[in-house]
Amino acid sequence: MDKIYDVIILGAGPAGLAAGLYAGRSRLSTLIIEKGQDGGQIAITDEIENYPGQRVEGESGASLVERMAQQAEKFGCERVSATITEVELLGEVKVIKTTKEEYRGKNVIIATGAHSRPIGCKGEADYVGKGVSYCATCDANFFEDFEVYVVGGGDSAVEEALYLSKFARKVTIIHRRNELRAAKSIQEKAFANPKVEVLWDSVVEEIFGEDILQGMAVKNVKTGEITKIEADEEDGMFGLFGFIGTIPNSELFKGVIDMDERGYIIGDEDMHTNVDGVYVAGDVRIKSLRQVVTAAADGAIAAIQIERKITGYV
Structure with a gap:
């Protein structure tokens, strides 16, 4: 023009x-x-x-x-x-x-x-839209009464975890350090929320499932121990939300x-x-x-x- x-x-x-x-x-x-x-x-x-x-x-x-x-x-x-x-x-x-x-x-x-930065775990690209998300507001309603996991520890991660708690049965924040980076006022809300828990010193190594997200391997960065987390049998899947920058x-x-x-x-x-x-x-x-x-x-x-x-x- x-x-x-x-x-x-x-x-x-x-x-x-x-x-x-x-x-x-x-x-x-x-x-x-x-x-x-x-x-x-x-x-x-x-x-x-x-x-x-x-x-x-x-x-x-x-x-x-x-x-x-x-x-x-x-x-x-x-x-x-x-x-x-x-x-x-x-x-x-x-x-x-x-x-x-x-x-x-x-x-x-x-x-x-x-x-949003990808979580960086093996299998991540295969499950975007099939359990993996980077937007709680967009996808929270798909996980009503399910368990969900949030990767990150900053303001966005904790705020989105709180939002997800309105829908999910349980929300677990997976954070690679032993303390969150979010503002104290946001942390206080999270720690006071009975639905929200934190898995400290941990990173997601791999995710897997049949067509939808059904399991993941989580590594403790201090001990090197790998923990396998699988979806509840009745649920058949869980949600994984990434908020790491x-x-x-x-x-x-x-x-x-x-x-x-x-x-x-x-x-x-x-x-x-x-x-x-x-x-x-x-x-x-x-x-x-x-x-x-x-x-x-x-x-x-x-x-x-x-x-x-x-x-x-x-």
């Missing part, structure tokens, strides 16, 4: 939507491209308690993101639902090629987020945008990358804290930097 946007935002998670809101309010012509559902990982989080100013109870990731999207659109952001296939970022005008059309912009904000969605930008060895994009405190006119925001960038509030802040900063660049205000 012939139109050249002031800014094209890649991704509609909290970082991308906040960038859209601030860019729109600055009267910049703005396009947000998102291939899936708005919100990224936060959209599949059942309960959020740490975003300033939100409802203290009853706020889900989906409801928060819906309001963010409405704000961005209110201030004039255009939206496209498409998969980005190729980017050309080195010219004065950036080109974003998608499965629908080709879009051009003077500036780009990379807010593509990250995706994320992998940045940055493959499209390799070789052009500077990254660390894990693929997280390098940006300064004002979200500039090494390429003029290209900014980074949210979970895809190197940062010490990946939360909704920091993603939104990143997006706001990136958009304001573009507004100042266009208007000449420093």
